[in-house]
Amino acid sequence: MQTIIQLEHIAKTYGSGETEVRALADVNLIVEPGEYCSIMGASGSGKSTVMNVIGCLDRPTSGSYYLDGIDVSQLPDADLAHIRNRKIGFVFQQFHLLPQLSALENVMLPMVYAGVSTAERKERSVEALTRVGLANRLNNKPNQLSGGQQQRVAIARAIVNRPVLILADEPTGALDSQNDSRGFEYFY
Template sequence: MSASWGSQILRLTEVSKTYATGSLEVAALREVSFTVEAGEYLAIMGPSGSGKSTLMHILGCLDVPTSGVYELAGQDVTGLSEAELAEIRNARIGFVFQQFNLLPTLSAWRNVALPLCYSGTPAAERRERAVAALERVGLGDRIDHRPGELSGGQQQRVAIARALVTDPSLLLADEPTGNLDSASTEDVLRLLDELNDSGRTIALITHEADVAARARRTLRIRDGRLEDLVTSGVGA
């Protein structure tokens, strides 16, 4: 699979990750190579211990490979400093986690605005963009509610709005439905479908086949190696 950098969001070339504990070395990833095009919806599946979480951390610039190259929008991020990686995370990547990671004392819009605080965005613009992001995920009438006043599905939509507020190149979702009931799961997956339909690039980590089936392409990982690439789901 190849593409020009104009349409390619990320490229991994023979990426490996080894963790050392004393004299013991554990290979979490083994020469993983793939690309993701702009506008793709990719699911990454694998059992516990397969390496999918390590892969997610590298994609999100939360960790760096032991060897190989990771390029994000044409930039090799493999050798960047922690400060440079933090800047890339805040500007180019939106994160959605299983645990929501919302601050309980802050209103929905203030939670969503947090990434903009780190970039020095003026206060009035922060609120305007946060409210717009909440309206985008269907929570325009909940902007002043705190997380404890929202359902699990609504809290995850707040987390998605927070991920979108910086207009990132890539949306990374790590088991985003893991703490939700079936109705809330469907609501969140439908929202991800809509975001992808509007052009948002999404990489989703999951162990659930029915969740992965919503993506347009599935990457399976086992024992740190890619097993296959499957085109499936609603976008097939």
């Protein structure tokens, strides 16, 4: 079976010369399909940097990265956008919902860029929002939702394009303890 994530000797440095910061050095990681993996560590240890590299939001300085069998470390920008769109679902720590769009429109956004038809987009978004328990909040703007609800919208947005990989940055940070365990259930 194909590995989902395969990181080989990944390094990431910021800046150059005296101000050079080595955020990652020789990171190797393999994640199989269906696997559930947590990256833990002290603040400033490079967790987010690894996440960003895995999510194709950031490019490694050196090393190679195979996502679902594709070497993404050398891909041009437009192809990376395609990869992010089809293969990866993100749940950002600050959710990053677009404030002027409703919950439904926010969830529909990845499919807009995927070229899914309007009818299917809506159907799948409603389905995803229903799964995270927000069927009655479809037309609320983010500022009309609680932090937990906003995160669930972000989760719905991450799963709606049926990605092979879901990345969540500190996913439990904004949830109360009762919702903690449920937060993870949504990913399956």
